Amino acid sequence: MGIRAGGWRAMAGGLVAKSCDSCKNCAAALFCRADSAFLCLTCDAKIHAANKLATRHERVWMCEVCEQAPASVTCKADAAALCVTCDADIHSANPLARRHDRVPVEPFFDSAESIIVKTAAALLCRLPQFPTPKRHRSVSH
Ligand SMILES: [Zn+2]
Numbered sequence: 737m738g739i740r741a742g743g744w745r746a747m748a749g750g751l752v753a754k755s756c757d758s759c760k761n762c763a764a765a766l767f768c769r770a771d772s773a774f775l776c777l778t779c780d781a782k783i784h785a786a787n788k789l790a791t792r793h794e795r796v797w798m799c800e801v802c803e804q805a806p807a808s809v810t811c812k813a814d815a816a817a818l819c820v821t822c823d824a825d826i827h828s829a830n831p832l833a834r835r836h837d838r839v840p841v842e843p844f845f846d847s848a849e850s851i852i853v854k855t856a857a858a859l860l861c862r863l864p865q866f867p868t869p870k871r872h873r874s875v876s877h
């Protein structure tokens with residue numbers, strides 16, 4: 737299962753990603769259905785780690801195309817999570833796309849951070865950049 741962030745974003749062209757309802761600083765990476773809130777990874781971790789009940793909150797990723805709405809289906813052919821609007825848009829575009837196999841998006845209950853490690857979606861919340869050590873390549877003639 738591959739979630740690609742960024743690939744689609746270029747196509748959406750200049751749309752500003754929805755910001756986190758909690759800190760209003762980061763781009764929202766997911767939507768908590770129980771809270772009806774868009775959250776970035778940091779706030780998700782903070783809010784949902786705070787109490788045991790909250791770990792039962794159903795969360796879904798943001799739509800990878802518009803980043804404005806929670807994803808509702810995953811298109812296997814596109815390997816992308818799409819909201820209702822984008823799903824309709826993209827898959828009504830041509831007869832081939834209409835045949836794409838789509839499944840309802842699977843909500844997750846774990847901390848998004850533990851899942852995100854495997855996905856490029858981590859880039860959505862501009863994580864602090866680690867200083868890259870300069871590589872000195874010794875060139876000997
Ligand atoms: Zn936040």
Ligand SMILES: [Zn+2]
Binds near residue numbers: 769770
């Ligand atoms: Zn929640």
Ligand SMILES: [Zn+2]
Binds near residue numbers: 803820
């Ligand atoms: Zn969308």
Ligand SMILES: [Zn+2]
Binds near residue numbers: 812814826836
């Ligand atoms: Zn598709």
